[in-house]
Amino acid sequence: MAHLNETHAPSLRSWIDSANAHDTDFPIQNLPFAVFRRDGTDEPFRGGVAIGDQIVDLAALAAERPFTGDASVALQAAASDSLNGLMALGPTAWSALRLALSKALRMQSASRGLVEACLVPQAAAEFAVPARIGDYTDFYTSVHHATNIGRQFRPDQPLLPNYKWVPIGYHGRSSSIGVSGLSFPRPIGQMMRPGAPSPVVGPCERLDYELELGIFIGPGNATGRPVSMDEAESQVFGLCLLNDWSSRDVQGWEYQPLGPFLSKNFATTLSPWIVTFEALAPFRVPFVRPAGDPDPLPYLDSPANRAEGALDIRLEVDLQSRLMRERGLSPQCLTSTSYRHAYWTPAQLVTHHTMNGCNLRPGDLFGSGTLSGPTLQEAGALIELTVGGQQPLTLAGGESRTYLVDGDSVTLRGWCEAPGAVRIGLGACIGTVLPTTS
């Protein structure tokens, strides 16, 4: 594949031992970005890059001015309290910084001493949302999710006629996006119980998670200037994990005709690390439509997208209840799937979103939508796994679950493996449900 370069070489090893462990999420081939500070301090937040169990503090590194040219410009931008400036620079600068960091972290690097002085252990850090997110758009790219959900909301017509033609999406809420570790109270909502004469107001009874990926946008486009498929990937800075918490009972009552609103906007959780699109190059796979499905319309099609527009990112959801924590029981894996099953690629989302001239800005966030795979065991939300609450799951320790219970922690994980490539990970996205406050 043309876009592999020396930073992807499986032979590369770092002078930081923990980066060479076979099961680390953050080998030298990854180099994802976050915004962090030392936990419990009032230091300014600043950019960092993960390497093994450490963070390279990019503000500290930038103060040393170790790089030149594009890499230096990108490093100065990444030293800020948000990554918007870095995202605005575009792929050439991103690539230059990645290469410079890769060289500095390799065995026998001449700048080892300089970088070593800039390390902060990940265990000693707290993280922030990595960009000021101007607009957040949530898509609906799993045909399996759309079908599973559709069957419950519209038994006569699970998959709507537009699904295979339009990358369905809607605008979400930026203000309530938080970073992994977030706890939030169970939301209050207005709900209509079956057969009731009028709605009730109270704590949501069908609280769910959604397993998604987040896609951070790079330079953006001017209003009125669509982004073609050929240009689309240059708009993608990188990916993280995203949990789109949802109150299903509120959603069922409120969503017609303008879509989800309060059922989604009380909390959205991101993993702290953004894995760059460049780091994901070894894990690209062909974009394939099921036999009999229509080809994408020409504006959403390109040879490159067909050849390798999709990504094989393995995804997992773990649940741990309060009782399981108290008893020392490990989180239980509820779902295992891959992003490769998505019906639309990141490039198609960028191109569709801008076809009408809508402008994207650096730091804008797309959600992939719930990434359910083809079988029910690969479903990315409880509403699917429990068939709308009709088939409870049994947890280790004997508890059963239809929807989330107060005290439940949900962890999303993502990683990539491919022959001839070093495994890289997206880290974890953790969130915990608290009791309603009021």
Place this chain on the structure above:
Amino acid sequence: MAHLNETHAPSLRSWIDSANAHDTDFPIQNLPFAVFRRDGTDEPFRGGVAIGDQIVDLAALAAERPFTGDASVALQAAASDSLNGLMALGPTAWSALRLALSKALRMQSASRGLVEACLVPQAAAEFAVPARIGDYTDFYTSVHHATNIGRQFRPDQPLLPNYKWVPIGYHGRSSSIGVSGLSFPRPIGQMMRPGAPSPVVGPCERLDYELELGIFIGPGNATGRPVSMDEAESQVFGLCLLNDWSSRDVQGWEYQPLGPFLSKNFATTLSPWIVTFEALAPFRVPFVRPAGDPDPLPYLDSPANRAEGALDIRLEVDLQSRLMRERGLSPQCLTSTSYRHAYWTPAQLVTHHTMNGCNLRPGDLFGSGTLSGPTLQEAGALIELTVGGQQPLTLAGGESRTYLVDGDSVTLRGWCEAPGAVRIGLGACIGTVLPTTS
């Protein structure tokens, strides 16, 4: 009414003559805020207050430090290139600044000389979007609009069962919000023609406007802390006009099941001036539900909201085609209505939006939704006025219209009149459709 004060007194007159004209939008009782600079310059944008045909340059005034206490703090905040800082301060500070400005602009003001040096003619100014809008939420508060539209999209069930219980809303796009004077190319979109086997892509053929009001949010609330009805109005900084341009053919094809997306996010236009909620106090009217409709649920109800939660803001839509401009024909009034017909008040929108703990931030924007009145002549969009394009309108000069044609300019206007009060206006919100670029 308790919230009238000396700034509303009909007897007040300004030493600026144009502010005393009976038909000005901006008498001394109004004092709306905008962000502006001298047209054609690269001066920094800064806050301004309208008075007659002039603007008080708040950055210039702030440099003189003419006020004390809350009014001084608010003036310094309003001198910035966005009004977010002012909005964050809350009603006490807003009121103090209004009173100080009112005193400075009255006949016999001792600070006339100082303020006179800070005036810029409105005709010499260009405007910016007055706040950095973190999140934009569009509501659906006209039951008449919901019914008219619903009849076309769902003839069997025009008004959905949730409408009279839930203030329906959805998140919109912040990035493409512009200020009056905006021109934009007709958007490209994916559309499904009736009976066609597959969708087509091309310039939207059913381009429409929507007559709305914008509501700018003040201090905001912390995540997880709902805002009660009693607190809700202290979150409302002020109102402006808002045109929610819409491509109906794209909307019809894309909107199921997650709501409008590309049909709305290519352009939204605001009037430059934000009329404060305080200035609107004389024009408050009872919030009344039609006989037989359910009362609002308790969390959306309060005695104050019943007594005067609604606002009588007169609204008008004018259209002028390119041909009309060339022939010197005046814009033609298509619609005349009032905000008093809305099914939900601003306070109810704030309370509903935050009931689940969703946080609002200073500078967030709500759209009211299309404000159609009870009769078809009061409808706020062409899709209603022309019954889905089936009953074309005839324009002065003989042209006919179903939807907008390239070159059409749409002007929204708003103003308030009440016995014993001086008329105040919201100004104008103008936008023009250009041909598709590609």
